[in-house]
Amino acid sequence: MNKNNLSFSTWISNNIKNINDNLEKILQNHQDAKLSVLQEAMKYSTLSDGKRIRALLVHASFLAAHGCLMEKDDVLLSIDKAAIAIELIHSYSLIHDDLPVMDNDCMRRGKPSNHIVFGEAIAILAGDSLQSLAFELITCIPISYEIRINLIKNLAESAGYLGMAGGQAIDLTNMGNNISYEELKNMHSMKTGAIIACSIKFGYILAGANQVVKCILDEFAYHLGIIFQIVDDILDVTSDDKQLGKTAGKDSKYNKPTYVSMFGVMKSRKMLEKLRDKAINIIKPLGLSNNRLLEMLDLIIYRNY
């Protein structure tokens, strides 16, 4: 049976198992008694029960860009490592975002946040180390040096001040402020969208996609980033701590501008539907049947945590 013909749920669970195994392997490297606390902190957050959406997007984008897997082990290894690098960056960002001086959340992925368990100093260092490890990991991907540099450049830009970290800074500055819809979209395209877009880029870079496919997938990724954030904002008001695995209702508590605070839940849901149609239209030229990215789109929209 062709792996691509697997049901979506089997594809997801196979991939999540693979992603978790690979994360565990990379974080078990160089175990050192002196470093046990730091290494435990890095593992605690990274190996916890994450949705692995970003890593899955790398795989899905690779397939949507008609990347050919077949028996090429090196390609498969490359996708695995690239996907894990993204998860390491995501894990670092969650640890730092949860700190008391940032979003101050004491729960994450259904467990006490990193700094609650290991203290703030080790939490900061665990985040710092996960960021370094992500870049180190990409240097070892069994693919041309040029492609490795391309991946690192994209990830560094997406994680840095013009991407994720910059978005988080704007988010903190915006607390309690009235901002425009454009400002809200821009902030989220950096804070959440940049790494999601990078995941899609990773997939098509590894697939060796042509310029047209890249443009289609970049456009799709931009919309997917907005969709992801709107769902996040809706879940923050419609879900509870247990379902989310983190503190619900935090956006309004901190008076954060969100899609829900700006448009309400009903209108945000309507926006979601429109954006879903748009995203599907964008990706249509790549084929809609058996398209893992399309399935990922619905997974992101209809998730409940």
Place this chain on the structure above:
Amino acid sequence: MNKNNLSFSTWISNNIKNINDNLEKILQNHQDAKLSVLQEAMKYSTLSDGKRIRALLVHASFLAAHGCLMEKDDVLLSIDKAAIAIELIHSYSLIHDDLPVMDNDCMRRGKPSNHIVFGEAIAILAGDSLQSLAFELITCIPISYEIRINLIKNLAESAGYLGMAGGQAIDLTNMGNNISYEELKNMHSMKTGAIIACSIKFGYILAGANQVVKCILDEFAYHLGIIFQIVDDILDVTSDDKQLGKTAGKDSKYNKPTYVSMFGVMKSRKMLEKLRDKAINIIKPLGLSNNRLLEMLDLIIYRNY
């Protein structure tokens, strides 16, 4: 006049000006009003009055490895960018180390620490962004992709949990504990030594050094790292805040194991002399006359801040 025949002090001041100009240029890129606070925070610490020892070591190591500059602009550009990447990592580490939950220092380089001016959240994000920027910068070095990957791999390893960040974690865990001399040396070889060793590696990688030269310079770098730390420990007890540009006497206040707490100032100075002789012997095969690394060794030993 051959640039290598410049007096050491002229070489230093020319290079520091060049390093500062390049840091300014890279941090002025993509100025964005929305990001002004974060960008100011990144500039505030990085463009402050640093000694630039790590960046200078990249240049000095390149020359000691008989790297040839001549008119090859790209080589010069490559050294500049590589040296600046190291300074960005160093700057990020200082910002995070100074945080209240870490070493809690409210002064750095003669000015209030980053978190005192910008708040802890922005300070953390500025450090995070500087780390990403360092790797992004190396991806743009005008040298082969293979060498860029080699630089990134070395920097990521040196900055991460088996290097600088790991050393800082061990340092925090050690506070108030009795540790052995071996443990002290190991901790410092990670916390301070790893990035110093990486600076030397950057120089010889860019010079295309052979295996023998690499071994000599690695061995020299290991000793230089220890020397750097002993001087730091001595200055902490013999200098004042104004001279150091940061809070003096902090090691004993926090009951940190240091060379001075273990051996006292006099014996630490004697160790320094012996290590200096050893370092000179190690590097002798590369030639002692007009050797910038040797001059850097004495600059590091005889500095007063």
